[in-house]
Amino acid sequence: MAGTCAFSEIIEGDVYKYYSEGEWKVSSSGKTVSIVNPTTRKTQFKVQACNQEEVNKIVESAKAAQKSWAKTPLWKRAELLHKAAAVLKEHKKPIAECLVKEIAKPAKDAVTEAVRSGDLVSYCAEEGVRILGEGKFLVSDSFPGNERTKYCLTSKIPLGVVLAIPPFNYPVNLAVSKIAPALIAGNSLCSSPHPGKDMTLENASLGLPIQGAVAALHMVHCFHLAGFPKGLISCVTGKGSEIGDFLTMHPGVNCISFTGGDTGVAISKKAGMIPLQMELGGKDACIILEDADLDLAASNIVKGGFSYSGQRCTAVKVVLVMESVADELVKKVNETLAKLTVGPPEDDCDITPVVTESSANFIEGLVMDAKQKGATFCQEYKRQGNLIWPLLLDNVRPDMRIAWEEPFGPVLPVIRINSVEEGIRHCNASNFGLQGCVFTRDINKAILISDAMETGTVQINSAPARGPDHFPFQGLKDSGIGSQGVTNSINMMTKIKTTVINLPSPSYTMG
Ligand SMILES: NC(=O)c1ccc[n+]([C@@H]2O[C@H](COP(=O)([O-])OP(=O)(O)OC[C@H]3O[C@@H](n4cnc5c(N)ncnc54)[C@H](O)[C@@H]3O)[C@@H](O)[C@H]2O)c1
DSSP states (O other), X not given: OTTSGGGGGGEETTEEOEEETXXXXXOTTOOEEEEEOTTTOSEEEEEEOOOHHHHHHHHHHHHHHHHHHTTSOHHHHHHHHHHHHHHHHHTHHHHHHHHHHHHOOOHHHHHHHHHHHHHHHHHHHHHHHHHHTOOEEEEGGGSTTOOSOEEEEEEEEEOSEEEEEOOSSXXXXXXXXXXXHHHHTTOEEEEESOOSSEEEEEEETEEEESTTHHHHHHHHHHHHHHTOOTTSEEEEEEEHHHHHHHHHTOTTOOEEXXXXXXXXXXXXXXXXXXXXXXXXXOOOEEEEOTTSOHHHHHHHHHXXXXXXXXXXXXXXXXXXXXXXXXXXXXXXHHHHHTTOOBSOGGXXXXXXXXXXXXXXXXXXXXXXXXXXXXXXXXXXXXXXXTEEOOEEEESOOTTSGGGTXXXXXXXXXXXXXXXXXHHHHHHHHSSEESEEEEEOSOHHHHHHHHHHSOSSEEEESSOOOOOSTTSOEEOEETTEESEESHHHXXXXXXXXXXXXXXXXXXXXXXX
């Protein structure tokens, strides 16, 4: 159970502690932040409301710990990460239980997130050993006017303290996708979830959303149990108004890796001259051509649009279907939608309550706007508390908000198009550019469409997806800065250092 056995030291009374200098602590603020269960809409957990002094302490200790961590042999860093991965997988149940209670993730998916996170940490350790163990050797005579008098050696060095801020929807997986690359590359980590509103924070490269923070605290404890040095990883929780900007603008932070919504745009504007990795929102389009396998398209639209109740950055968020096949596609999607189960996450239902009441209200606003402007409701709109029944909206037009905005809920608009160009125009007019997908049996057309879509990734004949976690993952426009995926994240969390050996006279091999 959450907070018991191996995790008993992370809680005092009914309040979870924060993690600093290798210890679980109670904040001197004497204040707490409540986490509301999306299903019951009652307080489920409480976490510490840390203050700025505690953030300073964490950054200070992260700085000190990083210095010796950077001198720890790469194989030893990898060994510790493998250990953390094993502990994480061993404790998948209590972590999953938090995900069910905090973010209403269906029980089976919650376990999958914990296991996938362990796998990601191990993969990262292996990839780090491969790519950080190599550098480059350059010679000067390849550049005009130079003799072979200079040998240049390059290697990758850590950045320092990485601040990691994951979103609520994958608070464990999207935290370790920042923590593990940072650690293997020799950085320390600060993590902070939800500092704009309420937040939890981890040090040495991690930040936690308040919703999902307790799952993340459990995950951090797995790193503690694995035996990482004191101060290298920390995790603070608190109110955004108190420590949000303070943390993201902290002079001791050398890199920010953030996943979330528009908050990321604001953070980017305020952050100093440090590397940023931003994985932000999306409005992933699914373009369906006349020759598409409509059964395949329909099942992917339902899986892509409604898994975890549509609360995924890479969810299908708008369907752009050729008019000639639209009726048939809509019928097939509706048939599949009718099979989804709706209810509590504990029962492993497909559709579970969305994360907060304000999120449910926002989704409802988009639905009502579409209704007022004449969209066709394929199902009756139904809501109980935070639980919204799956809804397909047909005949959506560009003047409706839902054609452009990200509902982050189980509501999907269908726009009928008369040409592929019209679909691409709609897709490219979005301020987002995360992923997109196209369904066709003609690979030549698929490639042309993929090239034309202004998104970080295009999936051919499958719904958008972030994984497998070693694939590059990036957004264009307001969807992000930089690229994730294990290899890209490790590289992003390092910089290049060169040493040049200057010879008194040119030296040519075998010369
Ligand atoms: N592109 C991706 O990889 C990806 C993945 C998952 C989710 N998302 C996006 O995330 C959004 C949903 O997640 P969310 O509601 O948690 O997003 P959010 O932007 O509200 O919050 C993200 C994180 O930022 C923190 N935060 C909020 N204000 C902050 C501030 N002032 N300073 C520092 N941190 C602050 C939050 O605590 C949370 O940990 C959606 O837009 C979704 O598309 C993107």
